[in-house]
Amino acid sequence: MKKIGLLLMLMLATVACNDEEKDQDLAEVKPKKVERVEKQYGFILNNFEVVRDTVRSGDSFGYIMDKNGVGHGKVFEISETVKDSFNPARIVAGKKYMVLKAKDSAKTAQYFIYENDKINYTVVALGDSIYANKKKRPVTIKKREVSGVITSSLSEAMQAQGLSNLLVYELSNIYQWSIDFFKLQKGDQFKMVYHEKYIDDTIFAGIDKVDAAVFKHSDKPYYAFRYTTDSISGQPNFYDEEAKALQSFFLKAPLNYSRISSRYTKRRFHPVQKRWKAHLGTDYAAPRGTPIVSTANGTVIASAYTSANGHYVKVKHNGKYTTQYLHMTKRAVRNGQRVKQGDVIGYVGSTGLATGPHVCYRFWVNGKQVDPYRQNLPSAEHITNDLKDEYFAHIEPLKKELEAIPFKNI
The missing domain is CATH 2.70.70.10 (Glucose Permease (Domain IIA))
Structure with a gap:
């Protein structure tokens, strides 16, 4: 009996050891963490040591390069080589930039990327082959419809809708010859059909264009439709529902003044x-x-x-x-x-x-x-008779689209 008992104890100990070994094996076989690939400006950033920063007041291209290990002689060579396509002396405080460095012990700076604006950027190669390329981030255009009502100001009406103040500029620019925006009345209403620009489909990058608008001021509707009459210049203007130009030959003032x-x-x-x-x-x-x-x-x-x-x-x-x-x-x-x-x-x-x-x-x-x-200053040229049929056909669906947008009320 004693022999049988010892045998059972040995078997249990062996099973326990095997279970521990299995647990250790399971603990060791953990899935490896996959590094997320980060792409930006046409580069796989995982392949570089990345320095992100913003140009500060007083910064120069030479100072930024020196801070990132590029010597004065190399900076001069880069500046002379790329000056026709990128002027390093004109970098602006507040602009974002990135320096991509090699993943080696020297961490040699290989590229300088400067954001000209939200969409446009410049890539400067800093290695043996020096060059500067101007590029654009991918932009998506999204069509939007909006309706608003004035309670105190046009800016306040835009903010109440969660809209960009850039639309204030767009509307005031379109109607600057027709409506005095310093004399808007409570209850004035507006509707717009326009397009917004987005970077990578998510980051708002501004207004692309306004197709059509109507501003109801003192119970009178003022229509505006974007239309290009000169195919050579390609410069569009805004006209009303009767094909009359909203634009004047002269602006009322040379700036937005206080x-x-x-x-x-x-x-x-x-x-x-x-x-x-x-x-x-x-x-x-x-x-x-x-x-x-x-x-x-x-x-x-x-x-x-x-x-x-x-x-x-x-x-x-x-x-x-x-x-x-x-x-x-x-x-x-x-x-x-x-x-x-x-x-x-x-x-x-x-x-x-x-x-x-x-x-x-x-x-x-x-x-x-x-x-x-x-002075009784001239207005811009209205749409000529030979283009009117084409113009009216162009604005018909836009006018229907505007009419389908309900006006907002106070």
């Missing part, structure tokens, strides 16, 4: 010269650096600096009309350059005889300076 600080007058006390004299322009106060745009198509006939005007630009629009823009902090166009209505020609400053940031806007008719607010 206030009119001084109007055209034959007698004003000059704040710098301390004497009474004529002020043959309209001063628009705005923050320094605000973009100044040409109020109509034309040719730049002066882009210069004088002690009185500061940095200024003068544009000839045709044989009858000329405009001038004074006291800029910086000019953005050159003599002889063709500009379109709305093109940025400079930025608000206080150069010359100016006490604060503003633009002095001057207006000539047949060589005589006049007050633009007192």
